[in-house]
Amino acid sequence: MSEAAGDLHSNIVRLHQYGPNENVPNLPTFDPLCLAAQAYMKCASVPFVTVNTDNAETSPWKKLPFLCISSERCIEGTEIIKELSTAGYDLDKNSGISPSTSADILAWSNLLNRSLYPAQLFNWFGELSNYEHFMKPIICRAYSFPIHIYKAKTIRSSVLKMLAGLGVDEKTGYEEAKRIYAALSSRLADREYFFSDSPSSFDSVAFGYLATQLYASNLPVNNMYKMLAQHGNLVRFVNNMYTRFFQGEPFIVKEIDRAQLVEKELQNAKQESVDQVYPEMEELSARTIVALGIGIITLFLCTQNVQFSVLCQILNKKLSSDRDQQLIQRRNVDYLDKEETDSSTDDSEDEEYEEEQEEEQALPDLDSLVYESDSDAYIEDDGGDYDFDDKYLEHYNDNTFISDEEDQELDDDSD
Incomplete structure (x- = not known):
């Protein structure tokens, strides 16, 4: 063993x-x-x-x-x-x-x-x-x-x-x-x-x-x-x-029994044929669903795009209207400011002109008055002839002041 x-x-x-x-x-x-x-x-x-x-x-x-x-x-x-x-x-x-x-x-x-x-x-x-x-x-x-x-x-x-x-x-x-x-x-x-x-x-x-x-x-x-x-x-x-x-x-x-077995075999054969066709049907159904979904999404986006475009147009019109109103107001303000500026300029020019006139009126008439620095004598315009020689008048017409020496020379010459 x-x-x-x-x-x-x-x-x-x-x-x-x-x-x-x-x-x-x-x-x-x-x-x-x-x-x-x-x-x-x-x-x-x-x-x-x-x-x-x-x-x-x-x-x-x-x-x-x-x-x-x-x-x-x-x-x-x-x-x-x-x-x-x-x-x-x-x-x-x-x-x-x-x-x-x-x-x-x-x-x-x-x-x-x-x-x-x-x-x-x-x-x-x-x-x-x-x-x-x-x-x-x-x-x-x-x-x-x-x-x-x-x-x-x-x-x-x-x-x-x-x-x-x-x-x-x-x-x-x-x-x-x-x-x-x-x-x-x-x-x-x-x-x-x-x-x-x-x-x-x-x-x-x-x-x-x-x-x-x-x-x-x-x-x-x-x-x-x-x-x-x-x-x-x-x-x-x-x-x-x-x-x-x-x-x-x-x-x-x-x-x-045999009849049930044959019937079951037929059902199995039908099921096999359905199983062979079903994947294609399932794929086709899936493609159909996907295409339908894409179509719905596209339609929705297009609708939203149209609505968005209309909204943008309305907003643009509103904004353009607001801009036009602001531009008109700005132009009106500028015009008023310009008028005020012009009026103030005219007033200032008038005032300046008046002041110049006053100053001119306040100045003495050089044609009627001659000031002499060394003596108190002066000659008024009484309708007579001036007793000045040409040299003196030359200095006067040039509006230049003369010195004491020149004044003395003029006096000597006049004597």
């Missing part, structure tokens, strides 16, 4: 997994990988206990599930089935699976893990209503405030980035899931299990995926449930596994 088998048989192993969730009722876990590991251990009669958690960081690998055989030995989720098979709990060998069939089982398991699981992740994280209603509360319960806000945003961003790298979106993800459901239904046919009369490792993997998608009918966007519920043999497979190994009540799916 190997060391792993000895540990498994001597210890009660602990399966650390995500716990149950109200959005996936009646199942021990909402996660397909955790449910697949638990289904394998139940089918192989492995004694174990479950440890439920919402925090994947409790795992050494930062993801769930993981299996602890002892306090010093843990197994990562993808290695659980391989480790249990090595320890003697080999479902494929006990079911008489041939080596060639084992290769088919591996291929089908990889198909679910690599194609169906990304579609399910998109349904959880890509659909915003599912994320807000389902996944975000699970993440927030695992962390304290306010770290859970950052963690929820970071985890969703990383998942969407991973899906984008795989080329998974709303269209490709759901189309791939629909194709896989059809292939699984064709493979199962009327059998109870996929590859033998007893459950194999693939039956546990298929149950993990199909059950978590079938029982998630309460999600706001339950596209995967609707597509899966159309395959009656897959629904029977899930119910058989669930009632036999989990002692639960079978999931009841309302029968969908």
Whole structure:
């Protein structure tokens, strides 16, 4: 017996997994990988206990599930089935699976893990209503405030980035899931299990995926449930596994007759055609609204511009009228000031003229009076002839004063 088998048989192993969730009722876990590991251990009669958690960081690998055989030995989720098979709990060998069939089982398991699981992740994280209603509360319960806000945003961003790298979106993800459901239904046919009369490792993997998608009918966007519920043999497979190994009540799916299925397919086709036309209609409506808005704004601005122009004209007329009135008043004032100035000038000139006349009247008549500086004698104009010689008169006519010597000379000459 190997060391792993000895540990498994001597210890009660602990399966650390995500716990149950109200959005996936009646199942021990909402996660397909955790449910697949638990289904394998139940089918192989492995004694174990479950440890439920919402925090994947409790795992050494930062993801769930993981299996602890002892306090010093843990197994990562993808290695659980391989480790249990090595320890003697080999479902494929006990079911008489041939080596060639084992290769088919591996291929089908990889198909679910690599194609169906990304579609399910998109349904959880890509659909915003599912994320807000389902996944975000699970993440927030695992962390304290306010770290859970950052963690929820970071985890969703990383998942969407991973899906984008795989080329998974709303269209490709759901189309791939629909194709896989059809292939699984064709493979199962009327059998109870996929590859033998007893459950194999693939039956546990298929149950993990199909059950978590079938029982998630309460999600706001339950596209995967609707597509899966159309395959009656897959629904029977899930119910058989669930009632036999989990002692639960079978999931009841309302029968969908062929007529309803055809009608639903037609409705889906019509919706797809509408979805193809709607973006163009939406773009056209958006353009129409934008053009209408621009027209209304332009009309409003033009109206305001006309009103503003009329207002400016009125103001200009008012201002021009005020300026004209001020100019007329200013001209009137200037005219009055000018008249006052002219009148005052005339008065001053008259006064000056009168003063000059008075001064002229006050001056003596030089033709009738001759003043002599050296004697008191003077000659009045009595109608007689002046007894002055020509030299004296020459000095008189030149209006120049004569000195005493010249006056004496004039006197001598007159003698």
